[in-house]
Amino acid sequence: MLTLTPDAVLLGQSAGDWREALDHAGSALVGAGLCDTAYARALFDREAQSSTWLGNGIAIPHGTPESREAVQATGIRVLQFPDGVAWHDGNRVTLLVVIAAQSDEHLDILRALTHVLDRPGVAEQLASADSAEAVIALLSRPPVTARLDEHTVAAGVPAQSRQGLVAMAAGRLLDAGCVGPAFMAEIMAAAPVALGQKLWLVQGQQDVQQPALGVATPAHALDDTAAVFCLAHPGGADAETTRAWQALLDRVLELLETGQGAQLATLDQARLLGRLAGEKSDAETARVRVRNAHGLHARPAKQLVQMAREQSVPVRVRLESGNGEAVAASSLTRVLSLGARRGQMLVFSAEGEGAREALDAMAAAVRDGLGEAVTPLNDTSEARPSRNHITPVAPEPAPEADRPLMAVPASPGMSIAPVFVMRLPTFDYAEHGDDAVRENERLDQAIHEADEQLAALIRTAGGDEVAEILSMHEEMLEDPELREAAREAIGEGMSAEAGWWRAIDTSARAQETLADRVLAERAADLRDVGRRVLGVLCGVRMPDPPDHPYILVAEDLGPSDVARLDTRRVKGILTARGGATSHSAILARALGIPAVVGAGPGVMALGNDIEMILDGVRGRVVAEPGSERRARTELSIREHDQRVREAYETRFESATTLDGHHVEVGANLGNTAHAEDAVSHGAEGIGLLRTEFIFMAHPQAPDHDTQVVEYRRAFEALGPERPLVARTLDVGGDKPLDYWPVPQEDNPFLGLRGIRLALTRPDVLETQLRALMVAAEGRPLRIMFPMVKDVEEFLAARAIFERIVAELYPDTHQAPNVQLGVMIEVPSCALLAPSLAEHVDFFSIGTNDLTQYTLAIDRGHSRLSAQADGLHPAVLQLIRMTVEAAHAHGCWVGVCGELASDAQAVPVLVGLGVDELSVSARQVPMVKSWVRRLTLDDARRQAELALTRATSAAVRDALEAL
Numbered sequence: 001m002l003t004l005t006p007d008a009v010l011l012g013q014s015a016g017d018w019r020e021a022l023d024h025a026g027s028a029l030v031g032a033g034l035c036d037t038a039y040a041r042a043l044f045d046r047e048a049q050s051s052t053w054l055g056n057g058i059a060i061p062h063g064t065p066e067s068r069e070a071v072q073a074t075g076i077r078v079l080q081f082p083d084g085v086a087w088h089d090g091n092r093v094t095l096l097v098v099i100a101a102q103s104d105e106h107l108d109i110l111r112a113l114t115h116v117l118d119r120p121g122v123a124e125q126l127a128s129a130d131s132a133e134a135v136i137a138l139l140s141r142p143p144v145t146a147r148l149d150e151h152t153v154a155a156g157v158p159a160q161s162r163q164g165l166v167a168m169a170a171g172r173l174l175d176a177g178c179v180g181p182a183f184m185a186e187i188m189a190a191a192p193v194a195l196g197q198k199l200w201l202v203q204g205q206q207d208v209q210q211p212a213l214g215v216a217t218p219a220h221a222l223d224d225t226a227a228v229f230c231l232a233h234p235g236g237a238d239a240e241t242t243r244a245w246q247a248l249l250d251r252v253l254e255l256l257e258t259g260q261g262a263q264l265a266t267l268d269q270a271r272l273l274g275r276l277a278g279e280k281s282d283a284e285t286a287r288v289r290v291r292n293a294h295g296l297h298a299r300p301a302k303q304l305v306q307m308a309r310e311q312s313v314p315v316r317v318r319l320e321s322g323n324g325e326a327v328a329a330s331s332l333t334r335v336l337s338l339g340a341r342r343g344q345m346l347v348f349s350a351e352g353e354g355a356r357e358a359l360d361a362m363a364a365a366v367r368d369g370l371g372e373a374v375t376p377l378n379d380t381s382e383a384r385p386s387r388n389h390i391t392p393v394a395p396e397p398a399p400e401a402d403r404p405l406m407a408v409p410a411s412p413g414m415s416i417a418p419v420f421v422m423r424l425p426t427f428d429y430a431e432h433g434d435d436a437v438r439e440n441e442r443l444d445q446a447i448h449e450a451d452e453q454l455a456a457l458i459r460t461a462g463g464d465e466v467a468e469i470l471s472m473h474e475e476m477l478e479d480p481e482l483r484e485a486a487r488e489a490i491g492e493g494m495s496a497e498a499g500w501w502r503a504i505d506t507s508a509r510a511q512e513t514l515a516d517r518v519l520a521e522r523a524a525d526l527r528d529v530g531r532r533v534l535g536v537l538c539g540v541r542m543p544d545p546p547d548h549p550y551i552l553v554a555e556d557l558g559p560s561d562v563a564r565l566d567t568r569r570v571k572g573i574l575t576a577r578g579g580a581t582s583h584s585a586i587l588a589r590a591l592g593i594p595a596v597v598g599a600g601p602g603v604m605a606l607g608n609d610i611e612m613i614l615d616g617v618r619g620r621v622v623a624e625p626g627s628e629r630r631a632r633t634e635l636s637i638r639e640h641d642q643r644v645r646e647a648y649e650t651r652f653e654s655a656t657t658l659d660g661h662h663v664e665v666g667a668n669l670g671n672t673a674h675a676e677d678a679v680s681h682g683a684e685g686i687g688l689l690r691t692e693f694i695f696m697a698h699p700q701a702p703d704h705d706t707q708v709v710e711y712r713r714a715f716e717a718l719g720p721e722r723p724l725v726a727r728t729l730d731v732g733g734d735k736p737l738d739y740w741p742v743p744q745e746d747n748p749f750l751g752l753r754g755i756r757l758a759l760t761r762p763d764v765l766e767t768q769l770r771a772l773m774v775a776a777e778g779r780p781l782r783i784m785f786p787m788v789k790d791v792e793e794f795l796a797a798r799a800i801f802e803r804i805v806a807e808l809y810p811d812t813h814q815a816p817n818v819q820l821g822v823m824i825e826v827p828s829c830a831l832l833a834p835s836l837a838e839h840v841d842f843f844s845i846g847t848n849d850l851t852q853y854t855l856a857i858d859r860g861h862s863r864l865s866a867q868a869d870g871l872h873p874a875v876l877q878l879i880r881m882t883v884e885a886a887h888a889h890g891c892w893v894g895v896c897g898e899l900a901s902d903a904q905a906v907p908v909l910v911g912l913g914v915d916e917l918s919v920s921a922r923q924v925p926m927v928k929s930w931v932r933r934l935t936l937d938d939a940r941r942q943a944e945l946a947l948t949r950a951t952s953a954a955v956r957d958a959l960e961a962l
């Protein structure tokens with residue numbers, strides 16, 4: 001925040017007209033060494049675009065974005081014109097606040113000024129002030145902001161009583177840093193006041209740092225309580241502070257006036273906030289992030305206001321976080337007073353006919369930058385609000401006895417053991433510390449101790465991947481920005497614990513908004529590191545697990561929790577949250593512990609020592625299994641262990657069914673360095689090389705020679721006969737490449753990704769195709785294009801391929817031993833397979849995406865992905881159509897999605913006529929052995945049976961009953 005010093009205030013200026021005044025202003029900036037004369041000239045250019053007059057006698061001249069380079073240092077000068085100057089737009093100016101801005105710091109100034117604009121009489125006081133200090137005092141008093149946002153509102157709290165809600169509402173204010181412990185004590189002793197309509201209010205004045213309103217609504221209907229409001233307002237405060245908290249109270253009163261009180265208990269957090277911001281129950285809303293580099297400063301704000309005025313209905317706008325107040329989008333001063341910065345979420349609302357259109361127009365205008373060129377935000381949460389904001393959910397009942405519960409398979413294997421439910425300890429600590437030096441010392445010491453713990457864990461960790469992740473934690477601990485953020489918080493009066501957690505939580509939240517799911521899941525690592533330090537600071541130990549074998553059940557597991565596990569005792573891992581790509585899942589696989597994740601909150605209600613079957617292959621658990629199921633499972637575990645051993649011993653034998661039908665089994669790879677390992681596991685080729693991982697591993701797009709080296713490594717490991725199926729670059733959408741920015745999209749999975757993106761940059765595709773063919777040197781190369789939707793896209797990609805072939809093989813125009821195919825990942829491609837089969841050599845079915853697009857379930861969705869089951873009959877029908885079309889044209893078909901290594905799916909895929917299965921290297925021996933135990937007839941029968949069922953559960957049940 002810029003601070004005004006007396007030398008920045010120039011009193012008693014005079015000018016004949018606005019040009020002369022602007023000349024004075026520019027010279028003041030140049031004279032102070034803040035900019036050169038080019039910027040001073042640009043003040044006029046900016047004024048020519050639109051007036052910078054704000055209101056109440058104040059104008060805020062500043063340069064154009066192009067002139068920013070002429071700014072030497074961010075700063076302002078305030079020029080007082082006691083006699084006033086006629087401005088070019090007809091207004092009268094008595095104060096010029098001229099800004100040399102390099103960054104968005106000028107927003108703070110604007111914000112402070114809009115505050116001034118609201119105060120009656122202040123313009124006159126500014127014009128007649130006789131000291132710089134008086135001007136500064138009038139201008140720079142920071143506006144008092146009240147808090148009412150997602151951090152202070154809790155919807156659906158599993159409380160049994162009104163007092164429970166009171167505690168939650170007040171607790172929210174404590175967690176948000178608005179109040180201290182004395183406030184909590186005051187509130188818990190106070191009697192809530194009935195407001196009517198089942199609403200209750202409780203207020204406190206002690207230990208209040210910021211006026212704020214906490215709100216809590218119950219998950220289950222309470223007879224007389226729909227919501228509890230907890231108001232924090234400092235006693236004896238000035239008029240401005242009083243206005244701030246009274247405005248919060250007004251929101252509650254408005255709700256009462258409109259008779260909406262009793263409905264509040266039915267709303268989720270976002271709607272509850274909307275209602276408190278004055279949105280009617282039938283209001284339409286649109287959320288959009290500010291993309292402008294310098295936020296909603298005067299020019300884009302003006303555009304927004306103009307746009308709002310053009311709409312057929314009144315539009316209101318608020319910031320999703322802050323004081324939650326919605327303002328008229330047609331008022332410039334009100335919009336400016338939001339102080340919206342780049343990345344902040346705006347929520348527009350409107351009612352009545354034409355509301356939707358108006359909101360769409362507003363949102364589109366903001367997305368387009370409101371007249372400024374904008375760069376995309378690396379975030380998809382506008383489209384998917386549920387992804388990053390977990391609204392407290394009501395506790396769910398524990399899974400029923402002897403009933404399978406489906407979730408996400410995260411690490412293969414099966415086990416039976418009693419459960420140990422790990423409930424995270426609570427860390428009790430004071431929010432504030434008296435002595436910042438002492439608190440910083442405590443934090444440094446705790447970080448040091450946590451670092452030593454990590455070093456000890458790394459020494460004893462089993463496996464490279466474990467050690468690698470723990471070293472990443474060490475690096476996080478040493479991150480200077482994290483420490484700096486914690487120091488800053490401690491400097492503001494927080495305790496070591498509270499300051500450290502604020503730094504961790506802020507950074508984790510930022511990480512969670514990343515569009516790349518793998519990166520977003522690193523938020524769990526940050527919190528894990530954070531808890532380790534908190535544990536040291538609070539002297540809290542994790543609960544002790546039992547000393548007999550057990551299945552660990554947890555809300556979610558941090559990677560270091562997994563690394564700490566005693567693999568002799570932990571027979572399985574089950575988590576309520578998390579996805580298959582989380583680090584804990586990766587570690588479980590590395591440690592060979594069967595794991596099922598994302599099973600929902602109900603599993604936390606399991607009692608300790610309840611027996612459970614955990615099936616990490618199918619992603620399923622059964623609590624308290626009946627004796628029959630238990631006996632069946634024990635037998636299959638024994639058989640499974642035996643089969644794993646046998647499969648490994650026979651891994652180099654071909655995957656040929658008992659009646660002589662050969663199915664090729666290849667390996668999926670993201671790193672060509674692992675090709676040798678795949679061959680040593682019996683892979684007959686590489687069925688899918690995800691080349692984007694090679695691109696992601698480089699800070700810039702790897703050039704032709706670099707790519708040749710990468711691909712050659714795979715060909716050399718494979719030898720002259722085994723084929724390499726390389727998928728061309730599959731980025732975009734949810735897999736961004738830093739050096740290839742893609743415009744912000746509402747639905748990245750449905751956006752510019754795969755071949756659609758590659759066709760926008762034929763040069764990149766050309767280089768890749770050339771490098772693949774150069775590296776192959778006549779060895780079997782199969783090239784396939786990802787995310788193709790129809791033959792047109794394939795032909796466009798093939799034309800590029802043919803150009804390169806003609807260039808590399810000018811005599812023959814034929815590439816030796818190269819085949820061209822498409823991935824079947826989009827349902828349209830399967831439906832239209834006959835039209836594609838005429839042109840391709842092969843198809844490879846990407847069942848991960850094909851399932852996602854067929855069932856309309858985000859494959860990484862924390863709650864739904866368990867239902868994204870490739871054994872769904874709709875997906876199987878598409879596979880059947882693809883195989884039939886391919887075989888009619890003499891093409892072969894592979895499956896390279898996860899379904900190819902699913903024990904129940906392998907016979908079905910073979911029965912449907914799939915010629916090749918490509919799976920992770922470690923699963924190659926097992927998949928080959930499954931094929932060897934089949935007959936083609938039997939496989940066909942299983943496929944027919946599966947196709948007759950209506951759901952994936954019915955398919956699995958029918959196959960299991962065979």
Ligand code: PEP
Nearest residue numbers: 846847848849850896897
């Ligand atoms: C698929 O979609 O099934 C596939 C193999 O591709 P990816 O998982 O890399 O998207």
Ligand code: MG
Nearest residue numbers: 825846848849
């Ligand atoms: Mg895919």
